[in-house]
Amino acid sequence: ETGVTQSPTHLIKTRGQQVTLRCSSQSGHNTVSWYQQALGQGPQFIFQYYREEENGRGNFPPRFSGLQFPNYSSELNVNALELDDSALYLCASSSGGGRAGDQYFGPGTRLLVL
Amino acid sequence: DQQVKQNSPSLSVQEGRISILNCDYTNSMFDYFLWYKKYPAEGPTFLISISSIKDKNEDGRFTVFLNKSAKHLSLHIVPSQPGDSAVYFCAASAMDFGNEKLTFGTGTRLTIIP
Numbered sequence: 001e002t003g004v005t006q007s008p009t010h011l012i013k014t015r016g017q018q019v020t021l022r023c024s025s026q027s028g029h030n031t032v033s034w035y036q037q038a039l040g041q042g043p044q045f046i047f048q049y050y051r052e053e054e055n056g057r058g059n060f061p062p063r064f065s066g067l068q069f070p071n072y073s074s075e076l077n078v079n080a081l082e083l084d085d086s087a088l089y090l091c092a093s094s095s096g097g098g099r100a101g102d103q104y105f106g107p108g109t110r111l112l113v114l
Numbered sequence: 115d116q117q118v119k120q121n122s123p124s125l126s127v128q129e130g131r132i133s134i135l136n137c138d139y140t141n142s143m144f145d146y147f148l149w150y151k152k153y154p155a156e157g158p159t160f161l162i163s164i165s166s167i168k169d170k171n172e173d174g175r176f177t178v179f180l181n182k183s184a185k186h187l188s189l190h191i192v193p194s195q196p197g198d199s200a201v202y203f204c205a206a207s208a209m210d211f212g213n214e215k216l217t218f219g220t221g222t223r224l225t226i227i228p
Contacts, residue, residue, distance in 0.1 A: 042218030105157025
């Protein structure tokens with residue numbers, strides 16, 4: 001059984017640029033959630049996708065957007081990067097229908113915005 | 115507004131002794147609480163959860179206690195082992211129009227001293 005994978009592992013961008021982060025779900029999972037973890041903070045919920053549709057969103061501006069593909073992999077896109085977007089971005093997949101403990105997290109993508 | 119708080123950023127415990135990690139929350143709508151463990155360069159791993167209708171849940175060396183009136187939960191690890199050294203996140207969730215949103219605390223770094 002393949003776990004949740006994320007790419008790239010690290011990324012450096014400059015302010016104003018756009019970035020795309022990728023997540024491959026665990027086999028059999030149809031739900032993906034994205035989180036932002038700033039330094040010294042806990043993960044903050046960005047949004048969730050269920051069967052290719054956005055299924056809930058946290059307090060993040062519209063420049064944070066996502067996609068989920070038919071194979072349930074997912075992308076997180078961030079436009080007009082700001083310095084405060086520097087963080088670890090985590091995705092978590094689940095089979096849906098259960099509570100949050102059913103989520104499996106990937107190792108994250110560390111984004112640095114200069 | 116930090117709805118889930120872990121007031122101890124770090125904790126050191128002797129191997130074999132009990133580790134107690136604490137978490138407070140403010141939102142009365144939370145009905146499900148979880149603990150995650152995170153090693154460096156890995157995503158958070160689900161450890162144990164508790165529903166708001168219970169006050170205790172046990173799984174091997176890990177026990178979570180919930181005090182709803184005090185809006186407080188704690189994780190007990192006994193006996194503590196060196197492999198337990200990690201960052202522990204408390205999280206709480208509430209269903210919002212059928213969508214579950216997870217709110218994390220800032221984490222406590224647990225170090226087990228051999």
